[in-house]
Amino acid sequence: MSTETAAAPPRLPMHWKIAIGFAAGILLGLLVYRFIGADTPWVSAFIEYGTEPFSTIFLRLIFMLVIPLLFSALVVGIGEMGDVRALGRRAVLLQADVAVEAQVVAMFAQLDSLAGSDIAPLGGLVNNAGVVDVAARVDEMDGARIERMFSVNVYSSMYCAREAVRRLSTRHGGAGGAIVNLSSAAARLGSPGQYVDYAAAKAAIDTFTLGLAREVAAEGVRVNAVRPGIIETDIHASGGQPGRAAQLAPQLPMQRAGTAQEVAQAIMWLLSDEASYTTGSILDVSGGR
Helix, strand or coil, X not given: CCCCCCCCCCCCXXXXXHHHHHHHHHHHHHHHXXXXXXXXXXXXXXXXXXXXXXXXXXXXXXXXXHHHHHHHHHHHHHHHXXXXXXXXXXXXXXXXXXXXXXXXXXXXXXXXXXXXXXXXXXXXXXXXXXXXXXXXXXXXXCHHHXXXXXHHHHHHHHXXXXXXXXXXXXXXXXXXXXXXXXXXCHHHHCCCCCCHHHHHHHHHHHHHHHHHHHHHHHHCEEEEEEEECCECCCHHHHCCCCCHHHHXXXXXXXXXXXXXXXXXXXXHHHHCHHHCCCCCCEEEECCCC
């Protein structure tokens, strides 16, 4: 028996999408600033209200930084939607800071409002939001860093999973479904001298996955986690080490870093009916590490 799947379209790397969007945003900002000009009444009033150098710099920052950042986010979102549509699927973008409970609730409410048209009801959830920070010892970390690490990496997954269970569980009138949380090999390695806070947050995800899986197993909801190892993604750059994956590759049993596609394939399997008897499992995608 053989199965055929549609070939994935060529994907532009995420950092290129961000760069293209930012560059286009800078040009847009320059055009807007040039079109508006300092003689426009509201701009003149703003400059005269405050200290002129500060006000002028602030305005330029809006046009040269804020607009490019927003534009790059738009380009990334449109690009991701295009990738999905190229596979013959439907993509809808809903924006929320998933570390903020109220925004998660609003996002799921917005999703509910879309169901019943040409959007199917919620059938699965992938908790993929995550951040790292620069390498540091625990005695060098401040409270803001630790709070951010747990807000984005743990609280967000719990908020989203809670809302998903309210819609998927047969206890709440749902038809069942699957939840996949993203953990990390750091959860069992500890990441000493690097990201102990990140490792601890991902260990919390492991425990959350096991507990929630057993809590809703009889309600038609399967809950599993994928635990990636060294994967070639932009998360390393956000931690100040853009070449980390390549540097660590020779130390890995498979002598190479993994790819986002390889992690995605594991997630897709756990979401699919092929994993219908799998719940409470944590799948390592770490090249033997």
